Amino acid sequence: MAAPSPSSPAGLQALGDLARRRWLAALLNLGTLAALLAAAAAILATGGWTAWEALMLVALALAAPWTVLGFWNGALGLWMRHVPADPVAAVAPHMRAAEDPAPLAIRVAILMTIRNEAPARAFRRLREVKRSVDSTGAGAAFDYFVLSDTSIDAVGAQEEAEMAAWRADEPADAARLFLRRRSDNAGFKAGNLRDFCARWGAGYEAMLPLDADSLMDGATILRMARAMQAHPRLGILQSLVVGMPSDSAFARCFQFGMRHAMRCYTPGYAWWSADCGPFWGHNAMVRIEPFARDCKLPILPGKPPLGGPILSHDQVEAALMRRAGFEVRVMPDEAGSWEENPPTLAEFARRDTRWCQGNLQYLRLLAMPGLLPASRFQLFWAILMFAGIPAWTLAIALLPIVARDAAATPGFPVAAAGALYALFMAMFLTPKIAGWLDVLATRGAVARYGGAARFAAGVAIDAVFGLMLWAVSTFHTTLFMAGLALGRSAGWGSQARDAHAVRWRDALLLFLPETLFGAAIAIALAAISPLLLLCCLPLVAGQLLAAPLAVVTAGPALGARMRRLGLCGIPEDFATPLEIARLGAGHG
Numbered sequence: 001m002a003a004p005s006p007s008s009p010a011g012l013q014a015l016g017d018l019a020r021r022r023w024l025a026a027l028l029n030l031g032t033l034a035a036l037l038a039a040a041a042a043i044l045a046t047g048g049w050t051a052w053e054a055l056m057l058v059a060l061a062l063a064a065p066w067t068v069l070g071f072w073n074g075a076l077g078l079w080m081r082h083v084p085a086d087p088v089a090a091v092a093p094h095m096r097a098a099e100d101p102a103p104l105a106i107r108v109a110i111l112m113t114i115r116n117e118a119p120a121r122a123f124r125r126l127r128e129v130k131r132s133v134d135s136t137g138a139g140a141a142f143d144y145f146v147l148s149d150t151s152i153d154a155v156g157a158q159e160e161a162e163m164a165a166w167r168a169d170e171p172a173d174a175a176r177l178f179l180r181r182r183s184d185n186a187g188f189k190a191g192n193l194r195d196f197c198a199r200w201g202a203g204y205e206a207m208l209p210l211d212a213d214s215l216m217d218g219a220t221i222l223r224m225a226r227a228m229q230a231h232p233r234l235g236i237l238q239s240l241v242v243g244m245p246s247d248s249a250f251a252r253c254f255q256f257g258m259r260h261a262m263r264c265y266t267p268g269y270a271w272w273s274a275d276c277g278p279f280w281g282h283n284a285m286v287r288i289e290p291f292a293r294d295c296k297l298p299i300l301p302g303k304p305p306l307g308g309p310i311l312s313h314d315q316v317e318a319a320l321m322r323r324a325g326f327e328v329r330v331m332p333d334e335a336g337s338w339e340e341n342p343p344t345l346a347e348f349a350r351r352d353t354r355w356c357q358g359n360l361q362y363l364r365l366l367a368m369p370g371l372l373p374a375s376r377f378q379l380f381w382a383i384l385m386f387a388g389i390p391a392w393t394l395a396i397a398l399l400p401i402v403a404r405d406a407a408a409t410p411g412f413p414v415a416a417a418g419a420l421y422a423l424f425m426a427m428f429l430t431p432k433i434a435g436w437l438d439v440l441a442t443r444g445a446v447a448r449y450g451g452a453a454r455f456a457a458g459v460a461i462d463a464v465f466g467l468m469l470w471a472v473s474t475f476h477t478t479l480f481m482a483g484l485a486l487g488r489s490a491g492w493g494s495q496a497r498d499a500h501a502v503r504w505r506d507a508l509l510l511f512l513p514e515t516l517f518g519a520a521i522a523i524a525l526a527a528i529s530p531l532l533l534l535c536c537l538p539l540v541a542g543q544l545l546a547a548p549l550a551v552v553t554a555g556p557a558l559g560a561r562m563r564r565l566g567l568c569g570i571p572e573d574f575a576t577p578l579e580i581a582r583l584g585a586g587h588g
Contacts, residue, residue, distance in 0.1 A: 078437060109144075117155075204288055236285070238283070360484065454567065
């Protein structure tokens with residue numbers, strides 16, 4: 001009898017099957033990328049090469065891989081959601097155990113990490129999480145910790161008052177409620193979690209880190225705990241986090257698009273990443289012993305921005321957890337795991353730059369010994385997510401020059417160039433398109449988005465908003481990356497989470513570089529051909545209109561009107577879960 005095939009650490013899937021999936025994903029991506037670049041090269045080479053055309057091809061080669069991977073993850077995810085007879089077995093075999101009715105025998109610490117946040121807001125969320133967990137009947141297996149890195153004494157005093165009030169309201173559970181405030185924020189959030197592990201970790205099998213804007217329902221947390229209990233070699237189980245209802249027009253538009261993009265992208269990604277899955281740092285269950293023993297982050301040599309403590313700790317910890325022989329998996333379905341999205345374009349840009357700096361720090365970790373190829377690839381991919389952004393800015397800057405040369409070249413294949421551009425934009429939008437198609441193909445899903453008219457309106461708004469946001473964030477991140485070379489650092493601090501207006505003066509000052517760049521490109525394109533400018537608006541309109549976009553989408557009146565009409569509504573807007581309703585959705 002043949003020996004059984006080696007399997008992943010939790011025994012969930014044969015390693016040979018996973019290798020074949022990854023080879024297929026690699027071939028699909030590399031083949032598509034090669035075909036796109038070959039087509040671009042053939043078009044650009046018409047009439048002979050110039051330095052500008054060669055530079056354009058290099059820019060496309062650096063910018064295209066992220067789009068290609070998004071295309072295939074979205075396409076694969078749509079296939080996985082509708083074609084296999086047993087999607088759970090194909091994508092998330094670890095979640096079968098989540099339905100096991102056996103009593104929970106492990107202890108879990110639910111943690112909320114905060115720094116200079118509004119204490120009442122943060123505590124209200126954690127209290128709601130506890131209330132929901134208690135309603136499952138398994139509440140005794142969970143303890144609750146507020147892990148504070150607050151540097152403002154007045155805020156720290158409010159945190160102590162909130163904890164005292166919580167304990168007074170629930171005297172029977174007061175011994176299960178903890179507050180710890182560090183005197184410094186060494187290691188940032190990752191250091192905060194390691195400090196918890198050193199102090200209290202021995203008393204728990206797993207921990208569930210939450211951010212100050214996180215919310216989860218008890219049923220989902222219990223499912224995750226049962227999966228961790230059933231699979232002792234499951235090291236991290238990441239939930240699919242989605243946005244909450246919001247009064248901010250910006251957040252509503254953003255999370256409508258993100259909800260659809262992630263719905264198919266996540267199972268497609270999970271299909272090939274499997275046991276080397278993602279960790280987003282919150283709303284995930286983490287096995288404490290291997291995390292404390294094997295996932296300690298190195299302090300990078302040199303000074304910030306690329307040296308010192310690692311800002312984007314989560315994906316590194318996922319790679320280290322898998323190196324230690326524990327699986328890292330994702331729950332690829334939308335179920336009871338929420339967060340708040342930035343309420344304004346300015347806050348979104350600020351968050352993105354912090355992620356950018358953290359991901360670029362991975363450059364010094366790619367040679368870390370012992371990492372599995374899939375984990376090492378994901379670190380590389382996290383780098384490329386931002387490293388490709390300046391290439392997009394360069395490609396847009398080169399557009400007028402290349403278009404001018406093309407107009408002067410006899411026989412230039414205008415139709416082929418237009419077709420390639422349209423194909424590329426379609427591939428860029430594929431994760432969202434797959435999500436839209438998934439809603440249409442799933443019985444009752446359109447109704448969950450408020451009906452066909454509201455869903456169609458949301459799709460139309462998202463298509464325009466998403467492209468404008470991409471254009472703004474691309475240029476803004478490019479400027480930030482230039483600043484990194486000069487020693488600029490994003491740092492770590494609290495975020496503005498409530499909807500608020502943005503003044504025209506502030507928006508114009510913040511997004512003046514984007515506006516000037518967009519105007520210059522638009523004028524240059526219009527001088528060549530008004531039709532060309534019209535075709536290229538998806539690439540430059542967001543930059544040209546960055547300040548109006550920031551002001552209008554932050555306006556309370558627009559947000560209130562969109563909410564009243566159900567525009568860009570998510571399922572939680574139309575059938576509000578009890579946990580969100582008790583918080584007062586959209587108001588913290």
